[in-house]
Amino acid sequence: MAGAALTAAQARPPGYYVRQRLLQNKPALAGLLFIALCTLIALLGYWVLPDSSPNANHGFVALQKQPPGLTVQFLRLPVAGSAPAAGNIFTTWLHGREPQFEEIAIAPGSYRTLGADSVEYRPWTAPGTAPAPPQRIKASFTHSPIHSFTHWLGTDKAGRDTLSRLLLGTRISLGIGFVAVLISLVLGMAIGALAGYFGGWVDSLLLGLMTVVWSIPGIMLVIAISLALDSKGVWVSFVAVGLTMWVDVARVVRGQMLSLRSATFVEAGRVLGLPTHRLIARHLLPNMRGPLIVLATSNFAAAILLEAGLSFLGLGVQPPAPSWGLMVKEGYDLLGTEAGLWLTLLPGTAISLLVLSFNLLGNGLRDAYDPKTAVNG
Missing domain, CATH: 1.10.3720.10 (MetI-like)
Structure with missing residues (x-):
């Protein structure tokens, strides 16, 4: 034994x-x-980030220093000139991906179309402040341009997702x-x-x-x-x-x-x-x-x-x-x-x-x- x-x-x-x-x-x-x-988060990198732009550096001045849990609606506009290349999977993992749209933070429910080539919206303002006056721009869309994004941990001084x-x-x-x-x-x-x-x-x-x-x-x-x-x-x-x-x-x-x-x-x-x-x-x-x-x-x-x-x-x-x-x-x-x-x-x-x-x-x-x-x- x-x-x-x-x-x-x-x-x-x-x-x-x-x-x-x-x-x-x-x-x-x-x-x-x-x-x-x-380690898993570090290896996945940009693939799992809410903001996959290089260095997660896609910020908005209007959204700076906002508290956790903030949900904002964005109006997505085509990028002026040639759109950034999407890049392959490896490039995205290593360096991130340049934003494919120009985004504008808007007040909830303020977006509406005016004819075939015009839209009207009110820019986003912090809670408790007076609403901004409506803005009108010329743009036409083949799909819904409204996108919602939640900053679960708020934003920093540059309006970036914390x-x-x-x-x-x-x-x-x-x-x-x-x-x-x-x-x-x-x-x-x-x-x-x-x-x-x-x-x-x-x-x-x-x-x-x-x-x-x-x-x-x-x-x-x-x-x-x-x-x-x-x-x-x-x-x-x-x-x-x-x-x-x-x-x-x-x-x-x-x-x-x-x-x-x-x-x-x-x-x-x-x-x-x-x-x-x-x-x-x-x-x-x-x-x-x-x-x-x-x-x-x-x-x-x-x-x-x-x-x-x-x-x-x-x-x-x-x-x-x-x-x-x-x-x-x-x-x-x-x-x-x-x-x-x-x-x-x-x-x-x-x-x-x-x-x-x-x-x-x-x-x-x-x-x-x-x-x-x-x-x-």
């Missing part, structure tokens, strides 16, 4: 018990589900987190492995480099890198944030490497004549998978916060890209007004929930890889 139980345990796929312990951790599972939802920009912001936040973690893992693993495996003067030199970078505040280092590259924008933020987070990874890898380099299987590999790079890449680094995965989740959360801080300061993602940090800044500029509250609260809540989800997932992974602290179901 004992042999059969051992055989069944050996038949389990790698990571089976880690997954089981993770599934028993309800906070970690909730964080994972929220991250998966945000929900669309908030959803599109997941792509920037998760994208920066992913690239930053990827850069930090590659650079940190390489430097940490060299320092821990070879030791001696190599370890002293690389450890000194880690200490110097570690002593510089992350936000200051990102600012310095952005100024050195003499550029701003999404890709500069990706690189700058990634280059500030590799020290954590390098220190963990170095510590693990120092404890593993004298292990029996490493000595056996040396005796067999395995090349150093293969010994490190195929036999040592895989033994650090657990700590590195846990560290990657915490770095993901830190990267999102760092990008939001940079965008808030105007050094990260630039307008009109819908970064959550930039949206917090736009709402902060309006504090003291009714609109400033929700325009600051909505992106701030999104940042907090996503960072909290990564922290909960990181805690769950830490417990799952350490059976001594595993959550019992």
Whole structure:
């Protein structure tokens, strides 16, 4: 019986018990589900946005700073000159789609036709204000030109749909987190492995480099890198944030490497004549998978916060890209007004929930890889 139980345990796929312990951790599972939802929204991108224009930047001056739940009727007019190309599915997913009509916000029920080539309407005005005088334009339609649109989370100071920009912001936040973690893992693993495996003067030199970078505040280092590259924008933020987070990874890898380099299987590999790079890449680094995965989740959360801080300061993602940090800044500029509250609260809540989800997932992974602290179901 004992042999059969051992055989069944050996038949389990790698990571089976880690997954089981993770599934028993309800906070970690909730964080994972929220991250998966945000990832799905980021991958679908413009396909699921109420406003699929590039950067969800299709705004109306008359609708600026309107509260959540506002429903507006629009009069759709043909675009003067040649209409924008519709584009293929991939182009729409990557860059969005230019509006196919010129839209005018009108008062509900105010549209009526005057003959065959004229229409009359009243422009939309905010609730509680005097109605605008009727306007008359020459236009003919082969289909109904009236379209209703609901701004479920209101509009920002430029009259853009807040929900669309908030959803599109997941792509920037998760994208920066992913690239930053990827850069930090590659650079940190390489430097940490060299320092821990070879030791001696190599370890002293690389450890000194880690200490110097570690002593510089992350936000200051990102600012310095952005100024050195003499550029701003999404890709500069990706690189700058990634280059500030590799020290954590390098220190963990170095510590693990120092404890593993004298292990029996490493000595056996040396005796067999395995090349150093293969010994490190195929036999040592895989033994650090657990700590590195846990560290990657915490770095993901830190990267999102760092990008939001940079965008808030105007050094990260630039307008009109819908970064959550930039949206917090736009709402902060309006504090003291009714609109400033929700325009600051909505992106701030999104940042907090996503960072909290990564922290909960990181805690769950830490417990799952350490059976001594595993959550019992």
